Amino acid sequence: MIQSSPDAITLRSLPDRRYVEVSEGFARLTGYTADEVIGKTPSEVGVWSDDASHAEILEKLRRDGEVRDAEFRFRTKTGEARYATVSAVQLTLGNDSYMLSISRDITERRKAEERLSQLAAIVESSFDAIIGKTLDGTIVSWNASAEAVYGYSAAEAVGQSIAMLAPAEQRHDVDQLLDRLARGEKIDPHETVRVRKDGQKIIVSVTLSPIRDASGKVVGASAISRDITERRRFEQDLQRSEARFASLVQDAPYGIYRVTLDGQLLQVNPALVRMLGYPSEAALLACNIETDVDAKGEFRRQLIEADWRHKDFMDVEAHWKRKSGERIHRFDPRRAPLRRDRADRHSGARYRDRASAGSRARALPGFQAVGHRHYRRNERFEASSRLCRERRGGGERRDVRVFARRDRTPHG
Secondary structure: OOOOOOOEEEEEEEOOOOEEEEOHHHHHHHOOOHHHHOOOOHHHHOOEOOHHHHHHHHHHHHHHOEEEEEEEEEEOOOOOEEEEEEEEEEEEEOOEEEEEEEEEEOHHHHHHHHHHHHHHHHHHHOOOEEEEEEOOOEEEEEOHHHHHHHOOOHHHHOOOEHHHHOOHHHHHHHHHHHHHHHOOOOOOOEEEEEEOOOOOEEEEEEEEEEEEOOOOOEEEEEEEEEEOHHHHHHHHHHHHHHHHHHHHHHHOOOOEEEEEOOOEEEEEOHHHHHHHOOOOHHHHHOOEHHHHHEOOHHHHHHHHHHHOOOOOEOOEEEEEEOOOOOEEEEEEOOEOOOOOOOOOOEEEEEOOEOOOHHHHHHHOOOEEEOOOEOOOOOOOOEEEEEEEEEEOHHHOEEEEEEEEEEOOOOOO
């Protein structure tokens, strides 16, 4: 019976602790045969990795007469470090004292425990709320971030139904998701609404995964959720801001455009399209302002090369041409310097005519007052204006209101 046991069984004499008998299980556990260890102490064989723990076990045996499931680390014949538990009793045979011990290898269990401990540390320190639950929705684990997101402590949440986090109108959806997981269906990450302890509704991004037992059967689910309420609010504010900006550009009565330093148009508004006589925005965007719009392209290049980086410009007169070839004049009321190290170098411009409604319509083909400024997408701006005079063909002067965007955000 002793020889057939999978555990390592040894008999050692006391107090010298020399091996008297060892089982085949000892040979399988340590790699040493009986001939290699009988008559020697564990220290002489080199089995114990930690002599201090060995001495502690022996002291407990001397004091209490027995030892139960004490863990220790040992070395095999190949030098591999492993873990085992030992139970031992002290007994007397004739006039001699002996120690009968049974050791069981727990190395794989210890490795599994270490992996679980590491996983638990990751879960507990995660910034995401991680919740474990059974298939009937009972919460069985609740990390610190779940408390931060939902307001419930682990003591309050564990044992409760996960449905307590869902709005009343969505609680049926929670049950359906758990049913789908139990059937082995994959649940894609999704966004939903949840309710905090204080009653506040929040938007969360949720990832659901099945928890399986050793046989592969689904026995529960883990939910990883992140509060994205502020992100969604920011995105909505940004969308509203972009919509207001787009409306301002599209509905403006003056021409507005963005252009790269080499003249490629990036954005134009309907007023500019009408002024230049193109059939659509797409048709105008296909043009290069230097070759297709500027009547004197070399003048624009000179301005950029000589002064663009160093100063702003006011009331710079330039000459444009419409699609039909008709020449028109424009004023650049303001242009901002552009940093040469930016990959997205471009400028923007716009104009407005202050003539009467009838004469303004006639004046549009004849002149343009615009304001140039480098800007980044979604930056806030304000428009300032001033009255100036425009000279038209034949010496006629007209009043125009020039608008210039003044960016209050410093560029990096």
